[in-house]
Structures are given as structure tokens and as C-alpha cells.
Amino acid sequence: MSDQAHTGKADIGVLGLAVMGANLARNAARKGFGVALFNRNHERTDKLMAEHGSEGRFHPAKTIEEFVAALAKPRAIIIMVKAGKPVDDMIEDLIGQLEPDDIIIDGGNSLFTDTARRFKRCRDANIRFIGMGISGGEEGALEGPSMMPGGERSAYDRIAPMVTKMAVSVDGTPCCTYIGPEGAGHYVKMVHNGIEYADMQLITEAYDLMKTLYGLDAAAMADIFTDWKAGDLDSYLIEITAAVLRKVDGTGKPLIDAIVDEAEQKGTGRWTAQNALELGVPVTAITEAVFARALSGRRGMRGEAEKKLPHPAVSTRKPSPEEINAIRDALYASKIIAYAQGFEQMTVAAQTFGWDLHLGEIATIWRGGCIIRARFLNRIREAYDRDPKLSNLLLDDYFRDAVVKAEEAWRRVIVLAVENGVAVPAFSSSLAYYDGLRRARGPANLLQGLRDYFGAHTYRRLDKEGSFHTRWGQDGSEIEA
Ligand code: NBP
Numbered sequence: 001m002s003d004q005a006h007t008g009k010a011d012i013g014v015l016g017l018a019v020m021g022a023n024l025a026r027n028a029a030r031k032g033f034g035v036a037l038f039n040r041n042h043e044r045t046d047k048l049m050a051e052h053g054s055e056g057r058f059h060p061a062k063t064i065e066e067f068v069a070a071l072a073k074p075r076a077i078i079i080m081v082k083a084g085k086p087v088d089d090m091i092e093d094l095i096g097q098l099e100p101d102d103i104i105i106d107g108g109n110s111l112f113t114d115t116a117r118r119f120k121r122c123r124d125a126n127i128r129f130i131g132m133g134i135s136g137g138e139e140g141a142l143e144g145p146s147m148m149p150g151g152e153r154s155a156y157d158r159i160a161p162m163v164t165k166m167a168v169s170v171d172g173t174p175c176c177t178y179i180g181p182e183g184a185g186h187y188v189k190m191v192h193n194g195i196e197y198a199d200m201q202l203i204t205e206a207y208d209l210m211k212t213l214y215g216l217d218a219a220a221m222a223d224i225f226t227d228w229k230a231g232d233l234d235s236y237l238i239e240i241t242a243a244v245l246r247k248v249d250g251t252g253k254p255l256i257d258a259i260v261d262e263a264e265q266k267g268t269g270r271w272t273a274q275n276a277l278e279l280g281v282p283v284t285a286i287t288e289a290v291f292a293r294a295l296s297g298r299r300g301m302r303g304e305a306e307k308k309l310p311h312p313a314v315s316t317r318k319p320s321p322e323e324i325n326a327i328r329d330a331l332y333a334s335k336i337i338a339y340a341q342g343f344e345q346m347t348v349a350a351q352t353f354g355w356d357l358h359l360g361e362i363a364t365i366w367r368g369g370c371i372i373r374a375r376f377l378n379r380i381r382e383a384y385d386r387d388p389k390l391s392n393l394l395l396d397d398y399f400r401d402a403v404v405k406a407e408e409a410w411r412r413v414i415v416l417a418v419e420n421g422v423a424v425p426a427f428s429s430s431l432a433y434y435d436g437l438r439r440a441r442g443p444a445n446l447l448q449g450l451r452d453y454f455g456a457h458t459y460r461r462l463d464k465e466g467s468f469h470t471r472w473g474q475d476g477s478e479i480e481a
Pocket of ligand 1: 016040083086090136
């Protein structure tokens with residue numbers, strides 16, 4: 001179908017019109033851009049036109065050829081198909097149709113190494129490529145997401161007037177900025193999702209403590225999360241936690257109590273943890289969050305284990321306001337650790353891959369549109385304004401003071417959880433990271449001694465330069481491992 005009503009070419013194309021693509025296309029059209037539409041199965045295009053065709057200037061196409069022909073040059077096309085092979089297939093189809101300097105933007109949740117590979121594939125074909133992380137889910141795509149574009153800088157400059165209008169703005173600043181070359185945009189989106197995993201796991205642990213130690217019901221906890229939203233924890237995730245806890249289903253009971261306790265995952269949290277392991281960055285909160293989802297998935301095994309493995313006696317009692325505040329403080333301190341770890345991961349990635357990541361700008365574009373949007377991100381931006389080379393957020397005065405203030409409550413809550421058998425892997429691993437970080441001399445000297453003992457791996461000394469190996473036998477002989 002060609003566009004009858006308008007003679008002008010489309011400003012941007014959206015290829016893939018499932019929930020995200022359709023909403024992004026509507027977003028662009030509502031902002032006044034002409035949008036070419038294509039989906040493999042034409043029914044989706046028809047549905048979009050039937051339901052929302054009046055929202056703006058759409059150019060629906062039935063074939064890739066027609067789609068490409070509808071676009072103004074240099075063409076800019078956002079691919080919003082399922083991550084993985086479909087993206088490669090679409091890129092190959094487009095390369096056959098596009099001209100030099102045209103731009104392909106992958107807006108899906110692609111793995112950053114795939115993005116780097118596609119960037120090179122397109123460069124070889126004289127096509128400019130952008131890998132753009134988009135956060136905010138279905139609603140964000142329509143109303144204004146947070147966007148993390150990476151790839152060819154000149155291509156970003158061409159699409160910037162469009163994408164900065166499509167992104168949500170906070171205090172007049174669009175939640176979209178050029179991130180860096182190759183796969184940098186999708187990398188930053190991946191870490192965003194990893195932090196989202198950690199943030200959600202921490203909230204879940206706070207919920208578990210209030211429910212298990214103090215027997216609070218969903219409505220009481222909804223009130224507490226609503227209170228917490230008024231303070232430092234103010235965030236979208238805390239807001240929706242209150243809403244989820246408050247929801248009552250058709251039975252008149254809290255819906256949350258009827259939901260199966262098995263969490264699913266699509267992979268971005270796992271990618272973040274895998275990459276942290278590869279880079280050697282201690283990203284414990286995100287990794288624990290991934291493992292907690294994996295343990296939640298062993299529902300049958302947990303059911304069996306509950307019958308066989310005794311549980312410490314829990315004496316449920318009414319909490320004092322101070323005890324609830326202690327959980328809040330433990331949550332805030334752990335959250336600071338999770339973000340400090342995620343931002344350190346990006347620092348190390350920037351050094352490793354040669355990207356000039358501006359962490360303050362990244363915090364700025366996460367303040368709106370995305371799932372981890374929070375007041376807290378202003379604090380992170382301010383920390384990087386104070387010191388753009390900050391190696392760890394905990395070394396910034398604001399975050400140091402916040403953690404020190406929460407520390408006593410944080411420790412108390414974890415002790416209580418341990419005594420009562422409540423699993424708080426993200427709370428406790430965050431504290432373990434903190435305790436490890438704040439010691440100039442840790443216990444790894446013993447690790448080095450052991451490694452040299454069985455494997456002659458050598459060690460360094462505090463008092464002398466160089467590498468040393470010791471014959472560990474008391475008689476000076478080598479020890480055979
Ligand atoms: P899906 O990830 O569910 O993918 C469905 C789309 O991919 C349809 O348009 C489908 O076309 C198309 N497609 C498939 Br499947 N295989 C194809 C192929 N071989 N060739 C061409 N098209 C193919 O869509 P979504 O949920 O809208 O997400 C799109 C992207 O955005 C994904 O990468 C997703 O991870 C990411 N994302 C999603 C969210 C969210 O909240 N859902 C948030 C942020 C990012 P068809 O109609 O012909 O089957």
C-alpha cells in the first residue's frame with residue numbers, strides 16, 4: 001500500500017511492529033515525523049493503521065522495497081524485531097536495498113558483541129549502523145523512553161533531532177545521548193538492565209523480611225513502600241512495588257499472594273553478570289539477583305527441600321517503626337552498592353574497549369523513561385560532575401556519607417535475616433563487597449601463599465620489588481602438588 005494522503009517522504013522507518021515497534025512508530029508520528037512502516041506479517045501493519053493511523057503521517061509498506069522507497073535520504077530505519085537472528089536477517093535484507101550513508105538502527109535488546117559485529121558488517125557495506133538500547137517497556141516506547149544510541153557518530157548526528165524528541169525529557173533534558181562507538185549503546189543498556197535486576201531483587205528481599213520476620217500483609221507493606229517513595233528511595237520501582245502489593249484480585253484478596261514465586265528472565269541480567277566475570281569486576285548484587293531468579297525457578301526442588309531441611313524458628317512479631325526504617329536503610333545502602341558496582345563495570349568496559357563513556361550523562365538519561373528511573377540518579381550525576389574520573393561511587397562524599405549513615409541498620413538487618421533463616425543474597429553480598437572494599441589490606445596474601453605453595457605461581461612482597469617463589473617445605477624443598 002503506498003501513501004495516498006501525503007506526497008512527502010517519510011523521515012524515519014520502523015521495521016518490526018510488535019508492541020515495541022508499533023509504539024515507537026506512534027511516538028515518532030505523534031512528534032510530527034513521517035514514519036514508514038513495515039512488518040514481515042502485514043496484519044500487524046494493517047492493525048496499527050486501523051487503530052492509530054490518524055495519529056500522524058504514516059507510510060505503510062507491504063514490501064521492503066516499498067518501505068525503503070518511502071524514506072527520505074539518507075534513510076534512517078529502526079529495526080524492532082526479536083533480538084538474535086531476525087535482526088541479522090533484516091540487516092541483510094536491508095543492505096541489499098539501501099544506498100551508501102543510509103542508516104540502520106537496531107532498537108532491540110541485542111547483545112553488545114552482536115552489535116559490534118553488525119556495526120562492522122554494515123561499515124563494510126557502506127551503511128551506517130547504530131545499536132540503540134531503548135528502555136521503558138511498552139509505555140515508554142509510546143510516551144517517551146530512555147534511549148542509549150551507540151555506533152557511527154555521524155549517523156547519530158543525523159537522527160539526533162528525531163530521537164531526542166521521541167525520548168522523554170527530565171528538567172528539559174532529553175533522556176537520550178550518544179553513548180559511544182560500536183556496541184557501546186547496547187552495552188550500557190545491558191548494564192541498565194543488570195542494575196534493574198539488582199534493584200528489583202533488593203526490593204524483593206525487603207518485602208521478604210517484612211513479611212517473614214514481622215508477618216506484615218500486602219496492604220501494610222504497600223503503605224510502607226509508599227512512605228519510602230517520599231524519601232531517598234523515590235523511584236519508579238518503589239512506586240510500582242506499592243501498586244503491585246495493593247492490588248486485590250477477583251477473590252478480594254491481595255493478588256501478590258496468588259502469584260507463583262518463580263521469576264523468569266530474558267537474558268540481559270545474565271549477560272551483565274557474564275561480562276562482569278569476563279572483565280573481572282566485582283558485580284555481586286547483579287550476579288546474586290540473576291542467581292536468585294535461578295533458585296526461584298527450582299520450585300519443585302524448593303518444595304522438597306522445605307520438607308527435609310529444618311528452618312530456624314522465626315518468632316513473628318509486630319515491628320517497631322525503627323525496625324522498618326532499618327530495612328529501608330539497608331535497602332538504600334545495598335542499592336548504592338549495586339549502582340556503584342554497575343557504574344564501575346561501565347568504567348572498566350570503557351577502558352577495556354576504548355570507549356569514552358560519560359557516566360554522568362548516562363545517569364542523566366536514566367532519570368526518565370526507563371525502569372530504574374529515580375531521584376537517586378541525580379545524585380550519581382552530581383558525583384560525576386564533581387569528579388568525572390571517579391573510580392567508584394562510594395568514594396564520592398554523598399554516597400560515602402549515605403552508606404556510613406545506614407551502616408549500623410544495614411548490619412543489624414542482615415544479622416536478623418541470618419538468625420531467622422531469611423535469604424537476603426543481594427543485601428548480604430552488597431555488605432560483603434563494602435567490607436571488602438573498605439580494607440586496604442585484605443586476606444588475599446594467604447591466597448597468594450597457597451597458590452605459590454601448590455603451583456609455584458609466585459607472589460609479591462610488601463617490602464621489596466619483584467616476584468618471589470618460596471620452597472615451602474620446612475627443609476627448603478619444593479612441595480609437589
Ligand atoms: P518481539 O521481541 O516479540 O518480536 C516480534 C517482532 O519480531 C514482530 O514484528 C515479528 O514479526 C518480528 N520477527 C520475528 Br519474531 N522474526 C522475524 C524474522 N525472522 N524476520 C523479520 N521479523 C521477525 O517484539 P517486541 O516485544 O516489540 O520487542 C522488540 C525488541 O525490543 C526486542 O529486541 C525486545 O527485546 C526489545 N525490547 C522490548 C521491550 C518490551 O518491554 N517488550 C522493552 C525494551 C526492549 P511478525 O509479526 O511477522 O512475526
